[in-house]
Amino acid sequence: MADSTFPNPAVPIAGGAHGALDVTPPDVRKHSVLEILHSWITTVDHKKLGILYMLYGIFFLLVAGAEAIAIRIQLAVPNNHFLSPQVYNRFFTMHGTTMVFLVGMTMIFGFANYLVPLMIGARDMAFPRLNAFSFWVTAFGGLLLYYSFLGGSGLYGVGNAPDVGWFAYAPLTARAFSPGHATDYWAIALIVSGFGTVGTAINVVATALCMRCKGMTLMRMPLFVWLFVVVSGLTLVTITPLTAAQIMLLVDRYLGGHFFDTQAGGSAVAWMHFFWIFGHPEVYVLVLPAFAIANEVIPVFSRKAIFGYAAMVAASVGIAFVSLGVWAHHMFTVGMTSASNAFFTLSTMLVGIPTGIKIFNWLATMWGGRIRFATPMLFLTAFVFQFLLSGLTGIMLAVAPWNWQLHNSYFVIAHFHYVLVGAIVTAIFGGIYYWFPKATGRMLNERLGKWHFWLFTIGFHITFDVMHIPGLLGMPRSIYTYEADRGWGTLNMIVSIGGVIQGIAVLIFAYNMIVSLRSGEKAGNDPWDAWTLEWATSSPPPDYNFATDPVVSSRRPLWDLKHPEDPDWKYEA
Amino acid sequence: MPWQWLWKTRNAIFAAALLAFCCGIVFAQGPQAATPSIFTPASTPATEINNLSYFVLEITGGIFLVVGGLLVYVIIRYRARDTDDNREPAQIYGSNQVELAWTVIPVLIVVVLFLTTARMIFAIQDAPKPKAALDVTTVAHQFWWEYRYPALGVVAANELHVPLSNTQDPKPTYMKLLSADVDHSYWVPQLSGKVDLIPNHPNELWIDPMRAGLYVGQCAQFCGAQHAKMLLRVYVDTPDQFAAWVKNQQQDGVQDPSVAAGRRVFETQACMNCHAVRGTAATGRFGPDLTHLMSRDTLASGILHNNKENLRQWIKNPDSFKPGSLMPAMQLSDDQLDQLTAYLSTLK
Numbered sequence: 001m002a003d004s005t006f007p008n009p010a011v012p013i014a015g016g017a018h019g020a021l022d023v024t025p026p027d028v029r030k031h032s033v034l035e036i037l038h039s040w041i042t043t044v045d046h047k048k049l050g051i052l053y054m055l056y057g058i059f060f061l062l063v064a065g066a067e068a069i070a071i072r073i074q075l076a077v078p079n080n081h082f083l084s085p086q087v088y089n090r091f092f093t094m095h096g097t098t099m100v101f102l103v104g105m106t107m108i109f110g111f112a113n114y115l116v117p118l119m120i121g122a123r124d125m126a127f128p129r130l131n132a133f134s135f136w137v138t139a140f141g142g143l144l145l146y147y148s149f150l151g152g153s154g155l156y157g158v159g160n161a162p163d164v165g166w167f168a169y170a171p172l173t174a175r176a177f178s179p180g181h182a183t184d185y186w187a188i189a190l191i192v193s194g195f196g197t198v199g200t201a202i203n204v205v206a207t208a209l210c211m212r213c214k215g216m217t218l219m220r221m222p223l224f225v226w227l228f229v230v231v232s233g234l235t236l237v238t239i240t241p242l243t244a245a246q247i248m249l250l251v252d253r254y255l256g257g258h259f260f261d262t263q264a265g266g267s268a269v270a271w272m273h274f275f276w277i278f279g280h281p282e283v284y285v286l287v288l289p290a291f292a293i294a295n296e297v298i299p300v301f302s303r304k305a306i307f308g309y310a311a312m313v314a315a316s317v318g319i320a321f322v323s324l325g326v327w328a329h330h331m332f333t334v335g336m337t338s339a340s341n342a343f344f345t346l347s348t349m350l351v352g353i354p355t356g357i358k359i360f361n362w363l364a365t366m367w368g369g370r371i372r373f374a375t376p377m378l379f380l381t382a383f384v385f386q387f388l389l390s391g392l393t394g395i396m397l398a399v400a401p402w403n404w405q406l407h408n409s410y411f412v413i414a415h416f417h418y419v420l421v422g423a424i425v426t427a428i429f430g431g432i433y434y435w436f437p438k439a440t441g442r443m444l445n446e447r448l449g450k451w452h453f454w455l456f457t458i459g460f461h462i463t464f465d466v467m468h469i470p471g472l473l474g475m476p477r478s479i480y481t482y483e484a485d486r487g488w489g490t491l492n493m494i495v496s497i498g499g500v501i502q503g504i505a506v507l508i509f510a511y512n513m514i515v516s517l518r519s520g521e522k523a524g525n526d527p528w529d530a531w532t533l534e535w536a537t538s539s540p541p542p543d544y545n546f547a548t549d550p551v552v553s554s555r556r557p558l559w560d561l562k563h564p565e566d567p568d569w570k571y572e573a
Numbered sequence: 574m575p576w577q578w579l580w581k582t583r584n585a586i587f588a589a590a591l592l593a594f595c596c597g598i599v600f601a602q603g604p605q606a607a608t609p610s611i612f613t614p615a616s617t618p619a620t621e622i623n624n625l626s627y628f629v630l631e632i633t634g635g636i637f638l639v640v641g642g643l644l645v646y647v648i649i650r651y652r653a654r655d656t657d658d659n660r661e662p663a664q665i666y667g668s669n670q671v672e673l674a675w676t677v678i679p680v681l682i683v684v685v686l687f688l689t690t691a692r693m694i695f696a697i698q699d700a701p702k703p704k705a706a707l708d709v710t711t712v713a714h715q716f717w718w719e720y721r722y723p724a725l726g727v728v729a730a731n732e733l734h735v736p737l738s739n740t741q742d743p744k745p746t747y748m749k750l751l752s753a754d755v756d757h758s759y760w761v762p763q764l765s766g767k768v769d770l771i772p773n774h775p776n777e778l779w780i781d782p783m784r785a786g787l788y789v790g791q792c793a794q795f796c797g798a799q800h801a802k803m804l805l806r807v808y809v810d811t812p813d814q815f816a817a818w819v820k821n822q823q824q825d826g827v828q829d830p831s832v833a834a835g836r837r838v839f840e841t842q843a844c845m846n847c848h849a850v851r852g853t854a855a856t857g858r859f860g861p862d863l864t865h866l867m868s869r870d871t872l873a874s875g876i877l878h879n880n881k882e883n884l885r886q887w888i889k890n891p892d893s894f895k896p897g898s899l900m901p902a903m904q905l906s907d908d909q910l911d912q913l914t915a916y917l918s919t920l921k
Contacts, residue, residue, distance in 0.1 A: 085798050085896055165795045171772060172755045172797060177715075262772035268756055269774055302651070308667035333758060334769045335776035338698040342691045349683045356679040357672070363643050364671070369662050370653040381648060388640055392633040399629050399686065401622045401693045404766020405611045408758060408793045474609030474762040476793040479801035483876075486789075487608035563661075571666055 044128035045543055049135050050114025051439060054432075056139055057107035061506070063146075064098040067091045069503050076496035078484040088480035089163040090182075094145075096166030097186065099420065100282065101193055102142040107428055108289040109138075109200045112228045114439060116204055118534035118541060119222045121213025121550040126206035134199035141193025148185035162186035165478060167279070168249075170260030170271035175253050184253065187246040194239045194246075201232035201239075213533070215552040219313070220572075222532050222555065223306060226313050227292035230320045231285050237324065238281040245274035269334055276327035284323040287419060288316060290387075290427035291358060294380050297434050298362050300530045301377035302369030305568065308361045309555065315354035315361075322351050332403045341400040348398035355391055359384065375449035376528075379430030382457050386422030390415060393468070408478075411471025417464050421502075429456070429509065436513070437523030441539045445520060448512040456505035462498030466491055531556035609762040609789050615809070616738075617745070617781035618697050618765040625693050632686060697766075700779065707735060707746045713757035713770040713792070715899055716799040717861055717874040727822040728849070730861030731874045733807045736815040738781045745781035755797060761790035761807050769794055782809040789875070798897025804875030818868075825852030826864045827919050835916025838909050847900075850920065860900060866920045873898070885914040 031039075040048060071091055074083045083091065113131065117124055125131045148161045160182045164172050173183050208221065208229045249271075251257035258264040260271045299306045306312060329348045332341055362384055371377065393415040397403050406412060429452070437443050470488040482488055526535040535558055537546055554560050554568035614620040711733075712719040720729045735746040750759060752770040759778060760767035768778040782788075792803035810818060836853070839845060845855035851864040869879050873895055877883045886893065889910055891900040905913065 085801065089795075089798065089800075163798075169756050169795070172795070177755055177797065265773065267773065268771050303653075303661050305664045305666050307665060308672050311667065311672050333767050334771060335774065338695050341694050341698065342687075345690050345694070346683075346687050349687055352683060353676065353679045357676055359640060360675040361672075363640070363647055364665075366647045366651060368665065369651050370657055371648065371651050372653045381644075385641065385644060388637065388644070392637055395633055395686070396626070396629055399625065399690045401618075401690065401697055401766060402626045402629060404768070405619075405622055405626075405762060407767060408760075472611055474611065474760070474790060476758075476760065476791060478795035479791075481801050483607075483804070485607040566664075568664075571664070 042132075044124075044132045046113050046117050046125045046128065046131060047439070047541065047543075047545075049131055050110050050112075052135055052139075053106045053110030053113055056142070057103050057110060058510070060098050060102040060106070060142060062510070064095050064103055065503060065506055067095040067098070069499060071095065072496040072499040074480060075482075075492050077493065078482050078486075078489050080481055083480065085480045086163065089165075089478075090161040092478060093162045093165055093168075093186075097145065097162065097190075098142075100166065100286070101190060102145070104286045104420070104424065105193070105197055106138060106142075108231065108286060109134075109197070109204075111289060111293070111428075111431060111435075112200070112204050112232075115435065115534060116207055116225055116228055117211065118438075118537070118545055119225050119532050120208060120211060120216055121533045121546060121552065122207065122211035123545050125203050126211055127203050130199050131203050134196040134203065136196075137199070138193045138196030141189045141191075141196065144192060145185060145189035148182050148189075151181065151185065167275055168271075169275075170249070170266070170268045171262045173249055173253075173271075174261050174263070176263065184250065187249050191243050191246045194243045197235055198239050201235040204228050204232040205236075213550045213552060219310070220552060220555050223295035223309065223312055223316075224292040224532075227288050227295065227316055230316045231288045231292075234281050234285050234288070234320045234323070238278045238285065241274050242278035245271060245278070248274075269331075272331050272334060273327070276330045277324075280327040280330065281320075281323045283416070283419065284319060286424050287387075288319070290383060290424045291316065293427045293431035293434070294362060294383060296530075296532065297376050297380045297430055298365050298384075300434075300528055301372045301374065301380075302366045303372075304365055304369040305556065305559075306361070307364035307367075308357075309572075311357055312361055315357045318354040319351060322347060322354070326351060329398060329400075329403070332400045333407050345398055345400045349395065352391060352395055359388055359391075374433075374528075375444070375446055375453055376430045376434035378450070378453045379426050379433065382453070383423055383427045383430065386418060386426060386460070390418035390422055393418065406471060408476055409471035410475045410477060411468050413477050414464050414467035414471060417467070422460060422464060426457075426460075429453075432513075434528065435534075436516070437527045438534055438539050438541070440517055440520075441523050442516055442520030443523050443527060444516045445512050448508055448515070452505050452509045452512060455508065456502055459498045459501030459503075459505055462501065463495050464498070466494045466498070470495075526558070529562075531559045533557055536561075607789060611762045614763050615782055615784040615786070615788060616764040617783070618779070619763055620783075621693060621697065622766055625689065628689060629686065632682065636682070702747055702779070703743055703745060705742070705744050706779070707744065708749070709733065709735070709746055710749045710751065711759065711770065712751045712753055713759070713796075713803075714753045714859075715755065715797050716792070716803040716895070718803070718805065719753075719858075719861065722819075725819055725823065727819060728851075728862045728864070729822060730869075731804075731806065732869045732871065733805075734810055734815060734818045735780070735782060735807065737785045737809050737811050738783060740783075743781055745779050748778045748780075750776040750778055756794045757792050757796050757803070758794035759790075759805070760793040761788050761805050763788045764790075764807060767793045780807075785809045785811050785814075791875075799895050802874060802876045802895050804871075806871065806875050821868060821921070822865055824865075826850040827921055828852065829916075829919045832912070832916040832919050835912035835914070838905070838913045839916060842903055842905070842909075843901075844903070844913075863917065863920055866917055868921055881914055881918055884917060885910055888913060888917075 040052065043049060070083060071088065074080050074088055113125065160180050162182045162185065164178055164183055168186065172178060208225050212221065248257065248259040252259050252261050258266040260266045260268060262268050295306055295312065326344060326348045328336065328340065328344045397406055397412065397415060433444050433449055470491045473487060475482060475488050523539045525538055533550055536550065550557065554572055556568045560567040560569065611619065612623060614623045708724055710721040710723060718731050720733050736744050738744040750768055750770040752772045754772065757770040758767045759770060764780045764782060765778060768776050770776065786809055788807045788809065790805040792800055796803065840854055845857055847857040847860035849856045849858060849862045849864065867879065871877060872879045872883055872887055876894060877887060890902045891898045892902065
């Protein structure tokens with residue numbers, strides 16, 4: 001259905017200059033469950049690892065989503081007793097930590113793993129075994145974090161989980177204030193999954209720099225790959241201070257160190273610097289992959305080449321660079337000098353310039369196109385809109401004096417959920433609808449996809465548009481309940497209702513994936529009539545991706561193939 | 574197919590109606606009397622921030638209308654139609670002039686925003702302290718507030734009293750912010766922005782309140798189990814009210830022989846290890862100073878009305894109101910509870 005509605009019936013692509021024809025006979029032997037399990041556990045294939053990353057991320061998305069729903073039930077009415085304060089504090093800590101490290105990071109590296117080698121015409125990542133190691137270490141880190149619910153009992157003798165916030169400000173993490181082992185599980189789990197993340201980041205950079213097919217110069221790489229090179233570089237720079245800080249925290253807790261232990265003369269502010277010099281670039285580590293997806297989906301569904309390729313590359317590198325110098329805008333209220341506050345106001349506002357360039361270039365790509373609003377494009381259109389809004393609330397937060405009011409209020413919670421859900425999760429959903437046919441050979445159901453999109457987007461706006469308001473009315477974050485006379489009750493009820501609607505949408509999505517995997521419409525090689533190399537091979541691709549190495553002469557090799565009379569390489573500088 | 578378009582339109586209308594409904598509820602309800610909205614400032618830093626925020630809202634609102642409008646236009650104007658032919662649209666790879674334009678315009682906006690913001694940062698943060706200013710040392714604890722007025726010899730807890738100021742003869746309050754344990758943050762939105770209270774890292778905050786009344790807020794930095802119930806109450810008193818309040822606070826605790834039994838309970842149980850009552854042997858500083866307990870409107874950092882019944886229940890089992898609070902239930906007998914409550918109720 002999807003491909004028949006396109007202006008150009010998909011051009012069959014097999015053999016020819018690109019040598020994508022799969023010549024091995026299909027493997028029809030029936031495998032036992034044990035064999036299948038063995039093949040997934042021992043695999044070093046970037047595609048299988050990519051799918052494992054995605055499944056892992058989706059699993060924890062459901063877990064963290066359930067935690068969010070519990071949080072929203074607790075906050076729906078004032079003075080609620082649904083969760084005890086201790087349980088609430090664990091849930092919001094685990095929700096944040098899970099979403100950032102176990103959902104965000106794993107899903108973006110799922111995309112990177114699956115698509116970077118295919119897009120550059122390679123047969124695998126540069127270091128396949130490091131790749132498998134990275135996945136399993138990351139996975140182990142996640143399990144370790146959740147094991148704290150059982151094993152974090154420490155002195156209390158009951159189940160326990162980290163309850164210090166995902167930012168874990170010192171000295172609340174000192175043993176005096178956080179007895180037991182929950183905080184240790186938190187620190188060690190992040191160190192362990194950080195190793196995996198660093199391994200993958202090295203792998204992605206090495207793959208993109210060394211494994212590109214013939215003809216693919218750096219400036220012919222798909223923007224998707226460019227973005228992941230930038231993301232991986234940023235990851236390498238930012239995971240390091242986080243790991244260092246976690247080790248210092250453990251030294252404080254068990255070896256008598258005094259880095260952050262204020263009772264022994266340590267510095268609480270030092271922890272904040274360490275954490276945010278990781279934490280802010282981390283936001284860009286997560287959002288640049290959303291840009292990467294947008295850079296592929298928006299052109300294909302607008303039927304136009306990306307507008308201003310070189311500017312997009314420059315803007316991506318620029319965002320990454322500037323993002324390393326903005327961390328203390330999380331610290332406008334800790335009592336920095338006025339000059340520091342002014343500096344970080346300026347550096348934060350500067351991020352708006354390359355970000356603005358990106359939004360304008362996406363609009364210019366859509367301008368004059370013939371935009372097909374299939375489910376992937378619906379999600380990516382919502383992404384552009386929601387990212388615009390989150391950028392504007394970001395400018396408000398960069399204004400240091402206003403930040404003194406907004407900081408740590410629900411306005412901030414609404415702002416960063418606008419980025420993380422409205423931009424990143426929305427783009428990831430779009431990306432899954434776009435590449436699911438490639439990975440499985442079957443289309444996701446469009447009708448369920450539209451239900452997913454509309455319910456999710458409506459739920460999102462009910463929740464996160466409204467959530468800004470209690471922040472403006474003085475509601476701080478991290479509170480397990482609030483007074484009835486503050487005027488926040490109705491607003492919080494609306495926010496909670498929107499949360500439930502989003503939850504239903506995500507369940508529809510999970511159902512759609514299961515149903516479509518079994519009985520979805522067959523996808524064919526190139527269901528979206530797209531232009532990058534992953535669509536030149538079969539769906540799903542064979543283990544070796546391409547039977548013969550592709551050769552490209554422009555940024556859109558499949559466009560050249562489909563339009564020999566008007567190829568891209570004639571126009572690209 | 575037309576029905577598909579209709580279906581989409583129906584969804585869009587539904588979404589718009591729902592959003593309008595939500596906004597309707599929000600504005601029909603409006604902020605209530607006790608709502609600590611940042612848009613109803615009553616003190617100088619908060620007022621200046623409020624004015625700045627309107628300026629920033631105008632600029633960002635303008636950007637939203639232009640860029641959002643373009644997006645809507647593009648979606649409607651350039652969506653694929655069933656009547657389209659099979660040709661691909663014209664491929665445009667970029668334009669240096671256009672891209673330069675939409676780089677320079679944001680740069681100009683940033684320059685304007687930054688200069689306005691920087692001026693405000695310096696004006697608020699580096700404001701010279703007038704001689705007439707009142708000094709208060711605020712110490713945050715898990716999960717309550719200690720206020721010390723060094724020049725007046727007053728120690729209070731959880732309810733801050735400050736004098737009303739005016740533009741002719743400013744009487745601002747300058748707070749030194751300390752923490753006894755973990756990070757906290759001082760946020761009374763109608764008076765000023767928040768400043769964190771961090772151990773080993775003294776901070777400063779000033780307010781210059783121009784309207785008398787009670788202003789509420791609460792701790793804005795997660796500080797442990799009862800972060801949510803660490804409420805702030807700031808009373809901006811007229812000069813007469815303030816003088817009367819100070820005069821009372823400077824007295825020692827009331828000594829009423831009719832409640833001697835209760836005082837004995839206070840001094841023989843663990844109470845005095847943590848609490849102080851000036852004029853008695855109780856000098857603890859871990860919990861709030863109780864010398865003038867009954868002069869306060871609330872108990873337990875703003876969460877309970879201060880009356881005998883609540884006070885008795887609070888002493889009996891603090892966890893029933895604030896699970897995780899650091900005040901232990903002392904397992905007192907009913908008689909002891911009655912005597913203790915009677916004694917504390919005399920501490921006006």
